[in-house]
Structures are given as structure tokens and as C-alpha cells.
Amino acid sequence: MRNAMLQAVAQGVMLQWGWRRAVLAILAGALSSLAMPPFGLFPVLFLTFPVFVWLIDGSVASGPNKRRQELLSSAAVGWCFGFGYFLAGLWWVGGAFLVDAKTFGWLMPFAVMLMPAGLALFHALGAAAARALWRPGPLRVFAFAAGLAAAEILRGYALTGFPWNAFGYALAQTTVTLQLGALVGLHGMTAIAAFVFAAPAAFGLQDAANARGRLLVPALAVLILALGSAYGAYRLSIPEPPATAKRIRVVQPSIPQQQKFDSAKASETLSALLTLSDVATSPQSSGFADFDAVIWPESAFPFFLQDEPAAAAALAALIPDGKVLISGLQRYETDASHPRGYRGYNSIGVIDTSANLVAAYDKTHLVPFGEYLPLQDLLEAIGFRQLTNMPGGFDAGSARAPLSVPGLPAFLPLICYEAIFPGVADRALPRAVWLLNVTNDAWYGDTPGPRQHLLQARLRAVEEGLPMVRAANNGISAVIDSRGRILASLPLDERNVIDAVLPGALPPPPFTRLGVIPALVLVMLFFAGALVWRQAGR
Incomplete structure (x- = not known):
């Protein structure tokens, strides 16, 4: 019964079109900002990331330019999601322009709107990259995670870089999962978050042939969270280093x-x-x-x-x-x-x-x-x-x-x-x-x-x-x-x-030696999973 309800919701999201589709993506992005401080409501991503996946599912087209139209439609969804996310999460930047309002106040509306619009281009790119690897079915979550994680890593380095509110910070809201940073760093945590929080999208399917796959993706997400939590608990159990006496x-x-x-x-x-x-x-x-x-x-x-x-x-x-x-x-x-x-x-x-x-x-x-x-x-x-x-x-x-x-x-x-x-x-x-x-x-x-x-x-x-x-x-x-x-x-x-x-x-953790390598490995694994799944459908 619950699965039928979830499938109905997923179907409703996929079938949205035009302005309703854009508004839904913006709202999902805005709600996702609740995962960041001061709220720290990271479970909201278990709702908003599946909506993001289902909106990409709905990016279908026909005709000679089918492929191009699907990529553009997915990019539009990604941009709307990112715009909502950054607008709701970074609106406070406008306050800097009010300190000297006579000089800079006129710039505030432009900054508050243009900054989210520019940052959302990374999510547009990530959604389009995911769609390029897409194949209907539960394992499309691999494509989603690969595209979104790669885009977020790029956001951290492109131009001068701006990894503010990267999705990995959703996993930093508890002291236990915060310790993942010592192992895989922020970007690795972002890759994990992209997969784990999107996993419920696997249930929004009506294809009985993929029943096993519907369980595989959430089970893998639970395993990743369990292993990450175990590592965090282990790191917290390490004896306290002596203070410096300074x-x-x-x-x-x-x-x-x-x-x-x-x-x-x-x-x-x-x-x-x-x-x-x-x-x-x-x-x-x-x-x-x-x-x-x-x-x-x-x-x-x-x-x-x-x-x-x-x-x-x-x-x-x-x-x-x-x-x-x-x-x-x-x-x-x-x-x-x-x-x-x-x-x-x-x-x-x-x-x-x-x-x-x-x-x-x-x-x-x-x-x-x-x-x-x-x-x-x-x-x-x-x-x-x-x-x-x-x-x-x-x-x-x-x-x-x-x-x-x-x-x-x-x-x-x-x-x-x-x-x-x-x-x-x-x-x-x-x-x-x-x-x-x-x-x-x-x-x-x-x-x-x-x-x-x-x-x-x-x-x-x-x-x-x-x-x-x-x-x-x-x-x-x-x-x-x-x-x-x-x-x-x-x-x-x-x-x-x-x-x-x-x-x-503490002694130098693995991240100090490996840097961004664990994050790139995770993205490549997600990419490989998506590619294998896509090739299997041909």
C-alpha cells in the first residue's frame, strides 16, 4: 500500500510540465536548504532528492532532437532546483550590501538573485550529465549521484571555487557522521550524500521486473551509512590527545x-x-x-x-x-x-x-x-x-x-x-x-x-x-x-x-594524505555503475 502511494507520487512528479515543473523543482531545492544550519534538518533530503530524480525521469522527449531536448530539459530542472537551494540558503549574503546602504544598497537585489542563478548552473550541468547516463530503473540513482557529486566538486574549484553549503555538510550535522571528513573529506561526503539521500527514488517504480533492484539501492545506501557511522564511532573512541598546556x-x-x-x-x-x-x-x-x-x-x-x-x-x-x-x-x-x-x-x-x-x-x-x-x-x-x-x-x-x-x-x-x-x-x-x-x-x-x-x-x-x-x-x-x-x-x-x-x-587522518582522491573514486564508481546499468538495457 505504501509503495503504491509512493509510486503515485513519483508518477505525479514525473508528469509535471511547464511552469509547474519549474516551480516544483525550485520548491524542492528551497526545502533542501533546511538540511543546512541553522536548521540542520538533513532528513529532508530523503524527500527532496527523490523529487529531483523523478523530475529528471520526466525529462522525456520525442522526435529527431530527442536526446538534445532531454538533456536541456534535465538541465532546466537542475537549474531550477539549484536556484531554489541557493536562494533559500544564501539570501543572507544581501546583508553585506546594507552595511553601507547609501553606497551598495542598490546592488543587494542583484546579488541576492544573481548569485543563486550563477551557482545553479553547476546543478544544471550535474542534472544534464546524469541524464546522459540515464536508464529507467532503480540503478539510475548511480547516474544521479555521479552527475550531482561531480558538479558539486566542480563548484568547489571552478573560477575561485565556492563550496559553501555543499551537500556533504548534511552529513556533518551529527558528530558521528561528521568524522567521515577525516576519511573522505567534504567532497567525498557530498558524493555519499548524493547517493544515500536519493536512494528512496528507487521505490517510486511500477516495473515488477525491477523489484530486486528497488531493494538493492536502498540496501546499499543503508550499508554505506552504517559503515560511515561505524568509522565515526571508532574515531570518536580514539583516546583523547593530551592538551598542549598553552x-x-x-x-x-x-x-x-x-x-x-x-x-x-x-x-x-x-x-x-x-x-x-x-x-x-x-x-x-x-x-x-x-x-x-x-x-x-x-x-x-x-x-x-x-x-x-x-x-x-x-x-x-x-x-x-x-x-x-x-x-x-x-x-x-x-x-x-x-x-x-x-x-x-x-x-x-x-x-x-x-x-x-x-x-x-x-x-x-x-x-x-x-x-x-x-x-x-x-x-x-x-x-x-x-x-x-x-x-x-x-x-x-x-x-x-x-x-x-x-x-x-x-x-x-x-x-x-x-x-x-x-x-x-x-x-x-x-x-x-x-x-x-x-x-x-x-x-x-x-x-x-x-x-x-x-x-x-x-x-x-x-x-x-x-x-x-x-x-x-x-x-x-x-x-x-x-x-x-x-x-x-x-x-x-x-x-x-x-x-x-x-x-x-590527533595523528594525521587519511584525508591529509589522499585529499580529493576518495571523492573522485566514489564519483567514478557511481559513473561505472550507471554505465553498466545503461549498457545492460541496450
């Missing part, structure tokens, strides 16, 4: 974004940071002197520190001997060969007791349109400029490498959305002992954005087997262990500090 303080100043670069309030901003850095929170935490390092978030200074001797003097008075301040900051270096005469960087700096910059990392993976303008000369000529206050935009740093600081274990620096990319460490360099992510999510306010960003940072800790310290201007600041568990955190918009002992690192 004490850190994470400062969350919660400075409103409109104030951060307001020169009239620069003293107020710096004063808040200085006060929080030295505040007493307990008998064991009486101030800066009780910590090996105090950490400030991205772009903490509302000015170039190198041009502000009074601020440097205040830091020298704050930082005790043998201790360091690690802060996000903007800096510049003169360069006569540069069109501006200098290079500007979004950086992490290590500052000693004399207020000297003893080590620095310059962000290498800049945000398009936020930190620099692609085709800058052309776009600036017609009135565009990047959202940051760096004239002409930031320049990219040369490379990311662990920073070694006296008195602290080496750490790998990640600024803002650099933490959304898997494989953050250069395997040719010595391994860091911890990850540091400084960010400023105040651009987006109290929206899903900061919560999605935090989940992605947690997966980086799992992939690398390293603890992460996260300093965010308005939240969500956190100390995360090497299994991705949050040991301490501060909620959005709370001005406060986290005092913690730096957690220990």
Missing part, C-alpha cells in the same frame, strides 16, 4: 559593522579590544598575563597599525613579556611597481610586547567583489567597487604556511572564508599543531550565514585532525577539538572572551 584567550568584541571602520569611533573600538584582552574572568584568569596568547578577530584594528604610534604604545603597555597578541589586521607594503605604489593585505599578525609585528600571514584566497574586483579597471569605470575599505582592493598573499611563534605551537592561519575550502594545508610543509580562523561575520548579522560558516570550520578541524581556535568579531567564536566538537563558544552579538587550554592534535 592557555589562550579569544576576544569577541562584537563591534557593529557600521562602526568597525568609522574613524570617529576608532578609539572606542580599540578601547573595547584592550579592555577585553586584560579583563579578569576568574582567579586563574586575571588578565593578559595568565595567557600565552590573546587572539583578536579579522580586521580588528580600525586603522593601519603601522601608521598609529599611539595604538602601538597602548599594545606595548598591554602585552606582557613572553606573551603575544595574534590579531587580524590590515597592512600595506610600499611597492613602486604596483599601480597604487603599495600592496594592501588582509592579514593575521603576531605582535610582541614591544608592539612589533614578529610574524604575519597575508590572505591568499580573497573574496571576489568583497575584497577585490574581477576585471577591476572595467568595473570601477562603471561605478563598482569592492565592499571593503581598502582603496583598490586587497592583494593576495604569496602562500599559506604554518606560523611559528615563540612560546606557542605552530599554527595554520585561515582568514574568513578560507576555512570553507577542504585541503587547507600544504602537504609539502611541516604539519601545524592547530588551526586559527579569524573572521568577521558581522557583515551578515544574526542570519544563517555565521552558523553555516561555523559548521564548515568544524569540518576543517576533522579533515586535518587538528584543533581549531576561531575568533569572530560578533560570533560565533569557538574552540573546536580535532574531532570537530565545540569545547567552548560565544553566541552571536555577545561581547565576551573565551579562556581555554589549547586542545591537542
